[in-house]
Amino acid sequence: MSQDVSATVESLNNHLNAQAITELQELLGTDKFKYLVNIFCENSNKTIEILKENSTDHDFEVLYASGHSLAGSSANMGALVLCELCRQLEQQAKSKFAEHIPTLIEGIIAEHKQVLAEFAKLIS
Numbered sequence: 586m587s588q589d590v591s592a593t594v595e596s597l598n599n600h601l602n603a604q605a606i607t608e609l610q611e612l613l614g615t616d617k618f619k620y621l622v623n624i625f626c627e628n629s630n631k632t633i634e635i636l637k638e639n640s641t642d643h644d645f646e647v648l649y650a651s652g653h654s655l656a657g658s659s660a661n662m663g664a665l666v667l668c669e670l671c672r673q674l675e676q677q678a679k680s681k682f683a684e685h686i687p688t689l690i691e692g693i694i695a696e697h698k699q700v701l702a703e704f705a706k707l708i709s
Contacts, residue, residue, distance in 0.1 A: 600699045605663030606707065619708045625662050626701055629655060633697055636674075640690040648686065649678035655693070664700045667693065 610618045632655045639647050656671035674689045 599666060600664065600696065600703045601707075602663035602665050605665075609663065622662070622704045622708050625658055626704060629658060629697060629701075633694060636690050636693060640687050643683045643686060645678045645681050645683075649675055652678060659700070662700075662704075664696075667696045667700050670696055 609621070613621060632651050635647065635651045636655075639651070652671045652674035656668045656675060659665070659668040659671060670689060670693045674686065674693065677683070677686050677689060
């Protein structure tokens, strides 16, 4: 890994897990890592749109599936705060407890923006 990338990884805040990012970069190499980040960004943006569309409708099955999907991909990419928020959404949707779902989705959207910004710094 180049020194520039190492310095960037070390400066990551709590939006991305530096160890996970380093391991992914070492495992995949620069080009494949960038490709994986781009795929994550593209797919997660689609999931975020689904969450936005369902934030007040409370389609619990859609919310559960979307939360589950984004939690898994976020965990794999080292976005652990986003993953935890999505897991909370999964639990709320599974128990069909709608009271906190809009707030959780707002938090997921905000954290997702931060994660994408951090990834943009990493691959630029």
